[in-house]
Amino acid sequence: MMHLNLLRLGACRVPSRLMSTKSTSVEINDKTGVAILSMCRPPVNSQNVQFLRDLKSSIYEIENNKSRGLILTSANSNVFSAGLDILEMYNADKEQLGTLWTELQNVWIALYGSGLPTAAAINGHAPAGGCLLATACEYRAMLPNCVIGLNETQLGIIAPKWLMSGYQNILPQRLAERALTQGRLFTTEEALKAGLIDEIVNSKEEALEKCLNFIGTFAKVNPLARSLTKLQFRAANIKEFEKIRQKDVEDFVSLASRPEVQKVMGDYLENLKKKSKK
Numbered sequence: 001m002m003h004l005n006l007l008r009l010g011a012c013r014v015p016s017r018l019m020s021t022k023s024t025s026v027e028i029n030d031k032t033g034v035a036i037l038s039m040c041r042p043p044v045n046s047q048n049v050q051f052l053r054d055l056k057s058s059i060y061e062i063e064n065n066k067s068r069g070l071i072l073t074s075a076n077s078n079v080f081s082a083g084l085d086i087l088e089m090y091n092a093d094k095e096q097l098g099t100l101w102t103e104l105q106n107v108w109i110a111l112y113g114s115g116l117p118t119a120a121a122i123n124g125h126a127p128a129g130g131c132l133l134a135t136a137c138e139y140r141a142m143l144p145n146c147v148i149g150l151n152e153t154q155l156g157i158i159a160p161k162w163l164m165s166g167y168q169n170i171l172p173q174r175l176a177e178r179a180l181t182q183g184r185l186f187t188t189e190e191a192l193k194a195g196l197i198d199e200i201v202n203s204k205e206e207a208l209e210k211c212l213n214f215i216g217t218f219a220k221v222n223p224l225a226r227s228l229t230k231l232q233f234r235a236a237n238i239k240e241f242e243k244i245r246q247k248d249v250e251d252f253v254s255l256a257s258r259p260e261v262q263k264v265m266g267d268y269l270e271n272l273k274k275k276s277k278k
């Protein structure tokens, strides 16, 4: 228990180092060595090229700084991340679409393939690309009354295999297949029941504390042994992804630039805007 108490103490009283980019901020607690990576692109942390680049560089910076773990959270009060920025996909040319998709791939591989213990303090909604980030982590604590899930089929699109792999690591095959084909968004309570998240928490502070406690469970484990063991579990998905990553960009560009898919995006955006004006 000693290390857990230290982590808690460290989380509130010990000086921290700060690093930031335009849309992320990183706080590394000097005592615990754990980095809290906050996404801060208001209003919903939608993932455009710049945001994804910032996220990638923060993840690598945390990894290179030899932090003891990484906690991903949002500076926004009710959204963890709304997924890809549809504004950057709608009416975009092929080059822009290719760049966006490449940056999404880069962030996913940085997080999914990280040797550090990773945890998500999901302090808001996490649809689509938001769920992708959360499920790339090893542990999830989430606030009530939010949604999480891969809803791509609801938008008439297909999540590629690498994008599904975090999901598949966590959910039983039958449930993952059903949820993906339905494009299901789970409420927090449903997500806990399905095993998509580990804990329901009542505040962001509690989410961070649970994530710290999770990372604290590795305090007495050799970091290299831990990291290599984790990566052995993920190696097949990573290898598969590396084989198809260029073709995957081409497939995405070809799908997302189709007029009928652009039309779905346009209608979807309009509905989002109508809903937000209500």
Ligand SMILES: CCCCCCCC/C=C\CC(=O)SCCNC(=O)CCNC(=O)[C@H](O)C(C)(C)COP(=O)(O)OP(=O)(O)OC[C@H]1O[C@@H](n2cnc3c(N)ncnc32)[C@H](O)[C@@H]1OP(=O)(O)O
Binding pocket: 043, 044, 046, 078, 079, 081, 082, 083, 084, 085, 086, 087, 089, 125, 127, 128, 129, 130, 151, 152, 155, 157, 158, 159, 160, 163, 252, 255, 256, 261, 265, 269, 272, 273, 274, 275, 276, 277
């Ligand atoms: C789409 C086809 C492309 C083919 C891709 C194939 C592979 C798929 C891989 C990844 C897919 C994605 O990640 S696609 C993105 C999917 N995301 C969603 O479906 C989420 C949409 N957003 C919401 O449901 C809600 O915004 C929310 C639950 C996340 C938050 O709700 P809240 O009520 O708090 O906020 P508002 O809805 O009022 O939104 C505020 C503001 O933000 C704009 N917004 C929201 N989401 C996005 C987004 N993803 N991209 C761009 N803009 C977004 C929303 O329109 C509001 O804007 P205004 O204030 O200007 O009206």
